Amino acid sequence: MEHKEETKSCCSTASTCSSKISATDQERTNDTVSLSASPPSFLAVNGIPSTEYAIQGMDCPSCAMTIEKSLKKLKGVQSVQVHFSTGKMNIAATTEPDRIMREVKRVGFGIAPTAEDQISNQPTFWQSWLPTLLSGGLLIIAFICTWLSVLPMIATILYGAVLVIGGYKPVKSAFFAIKSGSLDMNVLMSVAAIGAVCIGQWGEGATVVFLFALGNTLQQMSLERTRHSVKGLLNLVPASVWIMQGEKMIQRSVDDIAIGETIIVKAGDKIPLDGIVTTGESHVNQAPITGESQPVIKQNGDIVYAGTLNEEGLLTIQVTTTVKDTVVARMIHMVEEAQANKSPLQALVDRFANRYTPIVFGLAIIVSVVPPLVWNASWSEWFYRGLELLVIACPCALVISTPVAIVSAIGVAAKQGVLIKGGSALEAIAGLQMIALDKTGTLTEGRPHVVNTYPVAVTEAELWSIASSIEQQSSHPIALAITSYAEQHHIPQLPVTSVQTIAGKGVQACIDHQTYYVGHYGWLEEIGAPVQYITEQMQQLHDKGVSIMVVGSIERILGIITVADQVRSTASETLQQLKSAGIESTVMLTGDHERIAHQVANATGVDQYFAHLLPADKMNYIKSWQQTGKKVAMVGDGINDAPALATADIGIAMGGAGADTAIETADIVLMADHLEKLPYAINLSRQTLRIIKQNIWFSITIKCIALLFIFPGWLTLWVAVLSDTGAALLVILNSLRVLKSK
Structure with a gap:
């Protein structure tokens, strides 16, 4: 039993x-400890620990590939992974950190040792926009000179200045991309701009460079908003704490507080560390951690979390974690790991783009060379069309279409108290047909x-x-x-x-x-x-x-x-919402007696229930449904639910009171035991997939239309650039709609 x-x-x-x-x-106590006891760590490769860096300036997955290939050539580098979606890099190397950072900067990207440094070292508005605004101003003056037909040499010089100011960074990145064996968007745009200059189209080349720079700047601003969708969590924990020293209260750095020490949190202050209330009573707003909409009463013996707000009374708290081991620290680590994981759809798009870009690059060469050689067509005309094809070939909008939406969804879900462990889980939950639920601690309060x-x-x-x-x-x-x-x-x-x-x-x-x-x-x-x-x-x-x-x-x-x-007071309503969300059936799996299972089933409205089950029995039921072709989720909170959680297509743990084993095994964690967050997670997943599909179809449609306009001669080079960068920007903005999900 x-x-x-x-x-x-x-x-x-x-x-x-x-x-x-x-x-x-x-189990509940163990979970609270486990959520705070394990500091974020990175896997070692051949005994060499992996170090995390924050990368700045990536606006396309191919940028990550260029950095990876460049660093792998350094002596002492065992493994390197650059995650475009989060702007993070994990590298296992005996190479000096300064050497690693110099190499990343040499390739054309910013780098900082930690996420905190990344936030503090973000480029200012003028640092980001000055080259773009300057090249844009010079381009306008050059256009005016050309339009008025005055001083054509001045116009050419101005076009050249725009090419140097706006094109320095992409040409530099293109050089290292080619050196590392990649064909990224910087290569395509650089070839297009240089090619335009070679055939005397200085204005076209300068316009290409400016539009590309403008698009990149806008993309980076939008992407940073996505990457920092959980940035607010980093700012939750105050930098100092109040402690008693003799008869006086003094402030100390939160980094200096050890486990077991007693701290004091005044009304209106944020709680700096996880701990247990020893004296006092107050309402505490736990929304940043658990997503709860209403403050919770905390008194002697209750657990409190770093980053939550003490709204009323004075609380004395015995610290149970260091600042790096709090629940909020682990949440951030889990979310960042999840954001770095690719969904199956994203992996498919990336594989397509990797094959697509070299093919189109080859087609551009054929378009530039074959018509003049075979049909004696104009070299300049067909070379120009080849350059247009190069620009249109850039798959930036397509490869951005998936990761931006997924990162946004995982970040906004975390703020609502739902931890989704990666794009695969986010994608899979949208296709669920059946949900099995444990009784005690899941449908009941436990x-x-x-x-x-x-x-x-x-x-x-x-x-x-x-x-x-x-x-x-x-x-x-x-x-x-x-x-x-x-x-x-x-x-x-x-x-x-x-x-x-x-x-x-x-x-x-x-x-x-x-x-x-x-x-x-x-x-x-x-x-x-x-x-x-x-x-x-x-x-x-x-x-x-x-x-x-x-x-x-x-x-x-x-x-x-x-x-x-x-x-649970919300159980019946939640199950109705799951039905409305398209879940075909809900089943309760319990080890309890038949009569108790029957009572709970009647109270909650599950479609079926099975009692007297051992943990292995729950797992076998999940397998039997999967064999009929059903996509099945399991929701549970105990150690005995872990086999079923691992077997199900999606395992969902009740995080607030769940056992550590269940939380580690699950794909999704409901932080505050709020079962009503489950329909929200399903709807968020489906909204995200809809946006991804919109992005993919939009990107492909724009490419096809632009390609059709090349051969009749209806497309200019700068319009081709505008369509590419514009499409990428629209895809990002469409993905950011996920951040508004309620």
């Missing part, structure tokens, strides 16, 4: 309930609550006073549910002695020299308590699927307290 799910059985013993629900609570009270030989107040006084000596979840209820209703407590927990049965204690028992019906029957008076009532309660705690002594039965795991 599944360990955790049995906790809700009404025939379970008090002690069994204690141990098993405690296991669930332990912790017991008092359902009802049935006094027999005493008043309700007396029953609660005795039961809660005894259970206050225990720490198992059913006891906590009873004592929590007593605290909320201000039940007076009685002095107890001789407290003893009987494994598998319950708790006994003495009150006023009388021994009382709180536990399983069978235990009280065993010790000779007059349980026959509640037999009929027990049968009725048994059918309701609740855990039953009998309170009594040898002489009499005082009453019954029923406890059950509550169905």
Whole structure:
């Protein structure tokens, strides 16, 4: 029988309930620790650790390829990966860092050692725009001179200045691209501009360079917005903390705080580190971490996360992580890793572009040479058309069409408390047909609550006073549910002695020299308590699927307290939203008893349910549905869900209370246990795929139209550049619509 799910059985013993629900609570505790305990790390290659750098100035995936090929030629470089979508590079090398950075700069790109340096070292507005604006101004003056037919030599000089100012960077990048064996957009544009000059079209060449520079600048601005879609998370954690030194509060750097130290967070301040509240009570806004819309009350013993906002009272917090190991730090690392992973669609587009560009480059040479040689056509005319074909051949818009949308989607989902581990998961969730859900901790809250009270030989107040006084000596979840209820209703407590927990049965204690028992019906029957008076009532309660705690002594039965795991208030509505989102069927898989599974299924509205399942049984059900051709997701929170999560096409972990194993195995993590985020993730995925397909078709259509206009002579070189850079920019802007997703 599944360990955790049995906790809700009404025939379970008090002690069994204690141990098993405690296991669930332990999983929750372990998860909180695990989310903060593992610092971001990078794989070592041949024993050499990988170092991360931030790359600036990449506006096309081929730029990443050029950097990779250039660095691989350096001595001591074992492995290098440059991710265009995130602007990050991971390199395992014995080469000096200064040598690596010099090489990247020599190729024509900016580089910084860390993401923080990247943000602080971003080029200013004038640094980004000055060359473009200057070349644009000179081009306008040159056009005026040409139009007025005055000083043609001045116009040519101005065109030349535009070519030098605007073309220096792309020509430099083109040189290193060719040297590394790549044909990127810089190569194509540089050849087009130089070719235009060679046939005397100085104005055309200068216009090509300016439009290309303008397009690149606009693209980089838009791409940086995408790459920093989770940049706000980096700014969540304050740089300093308040601590007590003697009788005074002083500030210290957050980097200097060690695990176990006590910090103070004032009302209106952000919490700087993960920890546990030791004194104070306040509402804390956890939206940046969990996506929760409403602040959560935090008091003594509650866990708080770095980056969340203390809205009201003064909190004293015992630190449980260093600044580099907080939940927000791990979130950023997970999101950046996910953004660097390619989706199947993106990989397909990249493979197409890698083959497409050399083919069209060859066609451009054929177009330039064959007509003059075979049909004695004009060399300048067909050379010009070959240059147009080169520009049109640039696949920039096509290869940008996918990664920008995916990076945007993963970033905006993280801000909503949904961690999507890569483009593959984002793409796969759009095609789901069936969703299987665990019961405890997924469809239910995963912790017991008092359902009802049935006094027999005493008043309700007396029953609660005795039961809660005894259970206050225990720490198992059913006891906590009873004592929590007593605290909320201000039940007076009685002095107890001789407290003893009987494994598998319950708790006994003495009150006023009388021994009382709180536990399983069978235990009280065993010790000779007059349980026959509640037999009929027990049968009725048994059918309701609740855990039953009998309170009594040898002489009499005082009453019954029923406890059950509550169905999530949002579960039913969420399942309806999944239906509206196109999910064909929802299934509950649980290790709990049939009657409890039946009750939860009725309350939530799942299409089917299966009870009495072991972890392997859940996995086998997933496999059987997959064999019928279904795309299946599994949603769970426990260790016992990990096999099913790994087997499903998409594994979805309830992150806030889930076990670390489930979180590591899953493809998607719902950070705040908000099941209602699941329809949001599905709709976001489908919106992203729609945008990607729009981008791809738009890019291909623009290319085809431009190609058709080449041969009749209806296309000019600068219009070809405008169509290419314009298409790339429109694709990026269309992808940025994902950032507005609600």
